[in-house]
Amino acid sequence: MNEDSSVKTLKKNEVRSPVCVGREDDIKKQRRTTATVHDREVVVFYHDGKFYALDCRCYHAGGPLHQGEIEDINGQPCIICPWHKYKITLTTGEGLYQAINPREPSSTPKWQSKGVKQRTHRVTVDSGKVYVTLSDIDDNIDSDYYAKMYKKTIHTPKEK
Numbered sequence: 001m002n003e004d005s006s007v008k009t010l011k012k013n014e015v016r017s018p019v020c021v022g023r024e025d026d027i028k029k030q031r032r033t034t035a036t037v038h039d040r041e042v043v044v045f046y047h048d049g050k051f052y053a054l055d056c057r058c059y060h061a062g063g064p065l066h067q068g069e070i071e072d073i074n075g076q077p078c079i080i081c082p083w084h085k086y087k088i089t090l091t092t093g094e095g096l097y098q099a100i101n102p103r104e105p106s107s108t109p110k111w112q113s114k115g116v117k118q119r120t121h122r123v124t125v126d127s128g129k130v131y132v133t134l135s136d137i138d139d140n141i142d143s144d145y146y147a148k149m150y151k152k153t154i155h156t157p158k159e160k
């Protein structure tokens with residue numbers, strides 16, 4: 001460990017405080033940005049007039065969601081992971097897949113949900129700045145594994 005720094009341990013209320021991730025105009029123009037919110041890597045998308053924030057690393061194998069394309073699937077905006085093309089809803093973080101019910105006469109696949117797989121976070125806009133507040137759901141969500149793996153360690157100067 002660097003002698004001039006110590007690892008800062010974040011308290012629960014610090015982790016839940018909103019963090020500014022950029023200017024509203026800039027993010028609207030770029031359509032997406034990444035940021036470290038406390039110690040968590042987050043991607044913020046601007047799509048069809050709305051902001052969305054999710055864990056940046058895909059729940060499947062840690063793919064970089066900020067490099068994916070957005071598609072509307074079943075009327076829901078989804079990020080398509082660039083690594084293995086998993087589809088994740090921007091609003092809820094659900095993983096989607098196509099399935100055929102062998103008992104139904106139609107062989108057309110239908111979109112189904114695997115449940116919430118990717119942690120989503122709250123986005124607010126205030127005075128032209130965009131803020132992300134980390135999700136306060138205590139349940140374990142699949143993307144937590146890669147969020148921890150890619151966790152940013154915060155070093156602060158050692159007090160003398």
Ligand code: FES
Pocket residue numbers: 058059060061062063081082083084085086
């Ligand atoms: Fe995202 Fe595999 S890492 S689909």
